[in-house]
Structure formats: structure tokens, C-alpha cells
Amino acid sequence: MEDVETDRRRAILDAALAIADEHGLAAVTMRAVAQRVGLTAMALYPRIGGKDGLLDGIVERLLAELAPALEDSGDPAQRLRGVARALRALARRHPAAFPLMLARPSVTPESLRQLDALYDTLLGFGIPARHVPRVERLLSTFALGYAASEVNGRFGRVDPRAGRGRLDPQTYPAHARLGAVLEDPADWDAEYEADLDDLEFLIRSRWTA
Amino acid sequence: MEDVETDRRRAILDAALAIADEHGLAAVTMRAVAQRVGLTAMALYPRIGGKDGLLDGIVERLLAELAPALEDSGDPAQRLRGVARALRALARRHPAAFPLMLARPSVTPESLRQLDALYDTLLGFGIPARHVPRVERLLSTFALGYAASEVNGRFGRVDPRAGRGRLDPQTYPAHARLGAVLEDPADWDAEYEADLDDLEFLIRSRWTA
DNA sequence: ACCTGAACACCGTTCAAGT
DNA sequence: ACCTGAACACCGTTCAAGT
Numbered sequence: 503m504e505d506v507e508t509d510r511r512r513a514i515l516d517a518a519l520a521i522a523d524e525h526g527l528a529a530v531t532m533r534a535v536a537q538r539v540g541l542t543a544m545a546l547y548p549r550i551g552g553k554d555g556l557l558d559g560i561v562e563r564l565l566a567e568l569a570p571a572l573e574d575s576g577d578p579a580q581r582l583r584g585v586a587r588a589l590r591a592l593a594r595r596h597p598a599a600f601p602l603m604l605a606r607p608s609v610t611p612e613s614l615r616q617l618d619a620l621y622d623t624l625l626g627f628g629i630p631a632r633h634v635p636r637v638e639r640l641l642s643t644f645a646l647g648y649a650a651s652e653v654n655g656r657f658g659r660v661d662p663r664a665g666r667g668r669l670d671p672q673t674y675p676a677h678a679r680l681g682a683v684l685e686d687p688a689d690w691d692a693e694y695e696a697d698l699d700d701l702e703f704l705i706r707s708r709w710t711a
Numbered sequence: 712m713e714d715v716e717t718d719r720r721r722a723i724l725d726a727a728l729a730i731a732d733e734h735g736l737a738a739v740t741m742r743a744v745a746q747r748v749g750l751t752a753m754a755l756y757p758r759i760g761g762k763d764g765l766l767d768g769i770v771e772r773l774l775a776e777l778a779p780a781l782e783d784s785g786d787p788a789q790r791l792r793g794v795a796r797a798l799r800a801l802a803r804r805h806p807a808a809f810p811l812m813l814a815r816p817s818v819t820p821e822s823l824r825q826l827d828a829l830y831d832t833l834l835g836f837g838i839p840a841r842h843v844p845r846v847e848r849l850l851s852t853f854a855l856g857y858a859a860s861e862v863n864g865r866f867g868r869v870d871p872r873a874g875r876g877r878l879d880p881q882t883y884p885a886h887a888r889l890g891a892v893l894e895d896p897a898d899w900d901a902e903y904e905a906d907l908d909d910l911e912f913l914i915r916s917r918w919t920a
Numbered sequence: 921a922c923c924t925g926a927a928c929a930c931c932g933t934t935c936a937a938g939t
Numbered sequence: 940a941c942c943t944g945a946a947c948a949c950c951g952t953t954c955a956a957g958t
Contacts, residue, residue, distance in 0.1 A: 532932060543932080545942050553932060604856070605810060607865035614883060621885035631892050639857075639866060640906050644849070647813070647856025656816035657848060674823060676830035683840050697849050704913045741951060754923050762951060924957075931950060938943075
């Protein structure tokens with residue numbers, strides 16, 4: 503049961519997120535967001551408190567989309583994997599806005615609730631309490647970093663990574679040694695799953711009986 | 712042996728980085744950078760190609776500071792650890808500019824050379840060639856993400872994390888179960904080293920004989 | 921070749937004024 | 940209580956002009 507104040511605020515933030523999705527983060531101006539909800543820029547201030555509040559609010563909306571993945575769902579390992587996949591899917595739905603999750607960390611009751619759900623999952627996995635906060639940061643750092651790297655093009659912009667296996671062997675000897683490996687088209691879906699396998703292996707072998 | 716063109720460009724980029732260090736990324740305007748090097752904003756365009764080129768150039772300067780850590784230095788494990796520590800130290804020296812490394816990936820000859828050095832280290836570690844690119848992305852994603860999270864305050868802004876062990880047990884049950892663990896002051900230096908230990912364990916047990 | 925000054929089309933934000 | 944319109948101090952960038 504949300505009051506009308508919250509509904510109006512949410513409509514503004516969703517408009518901002520939609521503009522980011524359609525035209526990029528630079529297009530998210532106070533004026534553009536206001537126009538999309540039928541107001542002037544100045545009318546936004548009492549509700550979202552300026553540009554900084556607007557960007558923090560976008561992060562809130564992204565977290566809200568992540569919430570279903572953090573519901574109870576039996577096996578802790580499957581739950582962890584579900585959250586990791588949901589985070590990457592979120593980044594692909596909102597590539598322009600997603601990096602805000604790393605840049606503007608949220609400390610709302612909702613974000614704390616999500617952190618609580620993650621702690622619960624890690625405890626359910628059998629990780630000793632004293633290691634849980636660190637393991638949570640290790641995993642969330644990797645998952646956030648991977649999704650952000652992907653949408654920011656850090657892993658290479660297109661599939662044929664422009665003959666990285668055929669660079670000058672004098673200046674790039676290790677690339678030359680890798681050769682054909684670098685010519686394979688990258689499959690980020692498969693790579694992410696392999697990384698999750700590795701991290702699950704790490705957790706099981708280090709922190710559970 | 713660098714020509715004068717490159718020197719001038721470097722002076723501009725170093726001025727931009729200095730402004731970011733002193734007054735934050737928002738203070739890095741074309742006009743402010745120009746003033747610091749004794750020019751008008753328009754004089755920067757032929758050398759750095761607009762605001763986007765300026766930000767990419769800042770990333771170049773950050774990478775240049777990282778270069779010494781990628782020199783040969785015997786044991787591959789120690790070299791990897793050295794690079795990981797140098798990356799985090801870089802983030803602490805340039806907290807405002809560092810997140811650009813994740814947001815604006817660089818694809819210069821220098822960045823390729825650094826990637827090559829990393830590939831070489833992983834091959835020297837005994838990792839099979841077909842796994843090297845993925846392992847490099849796994850490690851660099853974690854290291855970049857950790858350093859960025861730290862400077863962006865994602866791990867909590869100050870040391871006493873405001874009684875996170877004493878939240879309402881009804882809404883945050885896992886926090887309540889962790890209790891005293893969350894009251895410990897966080898030591899990010901020690902945590903980072905522990906994470907590196909874990910990742911080294913992962914590499915050794917999965918990909919080397 | 922290199923730089924400047926004026927100008928343009930924006931920005932976030934303040935504030936007095938309207939209803 | 941909620942919103943507007945005008946204004947302010949910026950921004951990145953273009954372009955004709957100077958030397």
C-alpha cells in the first residue's frame with residue numbers, strides 16, 4: 503500500500519529510466535524527465551531533490567526490478583545463481599543506467615533487505631557467519647563488475663575481436679602465443695556461467711564442510 | 712623519445728587528472744583544464760578532441776601509472792599480486808577519476824601491451840592457453856570492481872558501519888543472525904588480501920597441475 | 921600552425937510569483 | 940500545497956577572425 507506521493511515519485515523515476523534506455527544517460531536531464539511526465543523541471547525538485555536524487559532514484563528502480571530474484575526458492579546454490587543471472591539480465595535491459603549501481607551505491611531499507619536476503623542465502627549455503635560479509639562482497643563485486651564491464655564494452659565491443667590473435671608478435675608476444683584462442687568468437691553467456699561454476703567451486707571447497 | 716605534440720597533450724591530461732583529484736570529476740571542465748595549462752578551452756580541441764577525448768585521456772594517464780607493476784618480476788604469483796595491489800593503490804590515489812577505468816575502457820597500444828603482460832603472467836602460472844582470456848577477465852573484473860566499489864563507497868562509507876548488527880530482527884533476520892560479525896570494524900586491506908588468497912587458490916586448484 | 925573571442929544551444933538550480 | 944516562468948551562472952562546442 504503506497505501513498506500517492508510515492509506513486510508520483512516512481513512515475514518520475516521510471517520516466518528517467520526510460521529516457522536512459524532510449525537515449526542514453528546524457529539525455530536524462532531534469533527538463534527532459536519533467537517533460538515526459540508533463541511537468542516543468544522545477545516541479546521535480548520537491549519530489550526527487552535535484553539531479554543527484556534523480557540518479558539515486560534510478561538505482562532504486564533498478565534494485566526494485568531485481569527484487570523477485572531474491573525471493574526464497576529452495577536450494578541456496580540455485581538461489582545465488584538466480585540472483586547472479588538476474589543482475590546480468592538487468593544490465594542488458596538497462597545498459598545505460600546499470601553502471602549507476604556501482605557508481606552510486608544505495609542504502610535504502612529495500613537495498614538492506616536485499617543484502618539481508620543474500621546473507622541468508624550464504625548462511626544457508628553453510629558458510630560460517632564470520633566469512634559471510636566478505637564472501638558477499640566478493641561475489642557481488644564480481645557480478646556487478648562483470649555486468650558493468652559487458653555493457654560498457656570493456657570485454658571488446660563486437661564479436662570478432664578484430665584479429666587479436668594476429669597482432670605483431672614482437673610487441674605482443676603473449677597474444678601471439680595464444681593465437682587461435684583469441685580468434686574464437688566470445689560467448690559471454692557461456693563465460694559467465696563458467697565463472698559462476700568456478701566461484702561456486704571456490705565457496706564449496708573453502709567455506710563449507 | 713616523445714615528440715612535443717605528445718608532451719603538450721600529456722600536460723593537458725595531467726592537469727585534468729589533478730583537477731579530478733583536487734575537486735572531483737564534475738570540476739573537470741574544458742574551461743578549467745584549459746585555464747590550468749594557460750590556454751582557452753577551444754585550444755584544447757585539436758589536441759584532445761573534446762570532452763570525451765579528455766576523459767579517455769585521463770584513463771590513459773591512469774594506465775600509465777600502472778605500467779611499472781606489469782614489468783617482469785620473477786614469480787608469476789607475486790607479479791599477479793603486485794598488479795592487483797597496484798590497481799587498488801591507483802584507485803586510492805585517484806578516487807574520483809578511477810571509476811573511469813570501468814566506464815571508459817581503453818584500447819590503445821599501451822593498454823594492449825598491459826593485457827599482453829597479464830596474459831604472459833597467466834601462461835607463466837601454468838594456466839592452459841584456452842582458459843587464459845577468461846581467467847584474465849575474471850581477475851581484472853574482480854580487481855577493478857573491488858577498487859571501484861571502495862572509492863565509490865559501496866562497501867559502506869565509514870568504519871563503524873552504523874550498528875548494522877543491531878537492526879530490527881524482524882525485517883533483517885540475517886543481519887540479526889550475523890550480529891557481532893557486522894559490528895567488527897572493516898579492514899579493507901586485510902579483506903583484499905584474503906580475496907587474493909582465495910582467487911589464487913581457485914587458480915591453482917582448477918587450472919594448474 | 922596555433923590560438924582567441926564571441927556566440928549558440930544547452931545545463932542544474934534559485935526564487936518570486938501565481939493558483 | 941503545488942506548480943510556473945524568468946533568470947543566473949554555468950556547460951560543451953562551432954566558427955570566423957587574428958597572428
